[in-house]
Structure formats: C-alpha cells, structure tokens
Amino acid sequence: MRSLDRLISNLKRLPGIGPKQAERISLHLLRRPPEETRELVASLEEARRNIRFCRECHYLSEEPLCDICRDGAREPHTICVVEQPGDLVAVEKSRSYRGLYHVLHGTLSPLEGVAPKDIRAESLLERLKRSDGRIREVVLAMDPDMEGEATALYLAQQLRSYPVKVTKIARGIPLGADLDYLDEGTLTSAFEGRREF
Ligand SMILES: [Zn+2]
Numbered sequence: 001m002r003s004l005d006r007l008i009s010n011l012k013r014l015p016g017i018g019p020k021q022a023e024r025i026s027l028h029l030l031r032r033p034p035e036e037t038r039e040l041v042a043s044l045e046e047a048r049r050n051i052r053f054c055r056e057c058h059y060l061s062e063e064p065l066c067d068i069c070r071d072g073a074r075e076p077h078t079i080c081v082v083e084q085p086g087d088l089v090a091v092e093k094s095r096s097y098r099g100l101y102h103v104l105h106g107t108l109s110p111l112e113g114v115a116p117k118d119i120r121a122e123s124l125l126e127r128l129k130r131s132d133g134r135i136r137e138v139v140l141a142m143d144p145d146m147e148g149e150a151t152a153l154y155l156a157q158q159l160r161s162y163p164v165k166v167t168k169i170a171r172g173i174p175l176g177a178d179l180d181y182l183d184e185g186t187l188t189s190a191f192e193g194r195r196e197f
Pocket of ligand 1: 054
C-alpha cells in the first residue's frame with residue numbers, strides 16, 4: 001500500500017522511532033477518528049509556524065525572547081552553554097541550575113566539517129560584549145564525547161579574553177553519554193561539582 005508505506009517511512013525518520021514503532025503508530029492513527037489526525041497535523045503546522053529561536057540564547061520561543069530570557073527571577077550572572085534545545089530541557093528538569101542559557105545548535109567536528117561559524121558560538125561572545133560585565137560565569141555543559149570536548153576547548157580559548165569565570169560541568173557523566181538522557185540526580189551532581197576550566 002503506497003500511502004501506508006509513505007506514512008511509515010516518514011515516521012521512521014523521527015528520533016527513537018524504528019520500523020516496528022513506525023508501523024504501530026501508522027496503524028494506530030488509521031484506526032482513530034479523522035479529527036485526531038487533523039488536530040495532530042494542525043498542531044505540528046502551528047508549532048512550525050510560531051516557534052522560532054530566541055534572539056538572545058537561541059532556545060525555542062514564540063516571542064523574540066524566550067521564556068527563560070524574559071524571566072526576571074533567573075540568576076542573571078551565569079550562562080550555561082548547551083549543544084541542543086533538548087539539553088536545556090534536561091538541565092531545567094534537573095532543577096540544578098537557575099541561570100541563563102546559550103544553545104549552540106551543534107558541536108564542532110573537524111571530521112564532519114563543522115566549524116565554529118556553523119554553530120552559534122560567535123553570538124555567545126557578542127552576548128558577553130553586550131552584557132558589559134553582567135555575566136560573571138560561563139558554564140560549559142557539552143556532552144562528554146569527542147565533539148563535545150573539542151567544542152568546550154574551543155569556547156574556553158575564545159572566552160579567555162573576557163572577564164568571566166569559565167567552568168565545566170563535572171565528570172560524573174559517563175563518557176559518550178547524551179546530556180538529555182541523563183537522570184536528574186546525575187545532572188545535579190555534575191552542576192554542583194563544576195570546575196574552573
Ligand atoms: Zn532565550
């Protein structure tokens with residue numbers, strides 16, 4: 001069945017969805033009333049239309065500034081740098097951090113040809129320039145893999161000429177782990193044990 005195959009192959013591209021799950025979801029959707037499919041498609045389109053990147057930290061937002069950047073109750077002197085929006089969500093869930101963020105949307109990878117200009121690194125430095133000394137600490141919270149290490153090293157070097165303390169979350173994190181798959185306790189101790197770079 002051509003349309004079923006097409007649906008399954010589109011679902012298979014989603015993270016965490018294998019061929020089996022794609023098939024199960026497809027058959028489930030086809031069993032449900034048509035309004036449910038319409039609502040699903042409409043919510044997807046609405047999210048695509050309305051959600052952009054925060055102009056300050058590059059997290060997802062429906063406004064020019066995201067909820068976190070607009071939240072006056074956040075600790076305004078610290079920026080935590082993460083690779084992806086999902087990492088920010090994981091850190092927020094762990095409740096181990098109350099400062100601001102910067103989302104890079106990638107990591108440096110010489111092997112795959114990802115250079116500093118391909119991630120949102122420059123805008124972090126511009127943010128620090130604009131902040132006029134308000135930012136006192138930058139916490140590097142990259143995944144503990146080769147790309148994450150290379151990215152942290154690059155940022156630490158770039159940040160050397162700024163009057164900020166640069167720290168890195170602690171090594172309690174298993175090597176090769178994804179930040180957004182870690183349990184809250186591990187993330188909390190990683191933040192508490194952060195060290196100067
Ligand atoms: Zn923001």
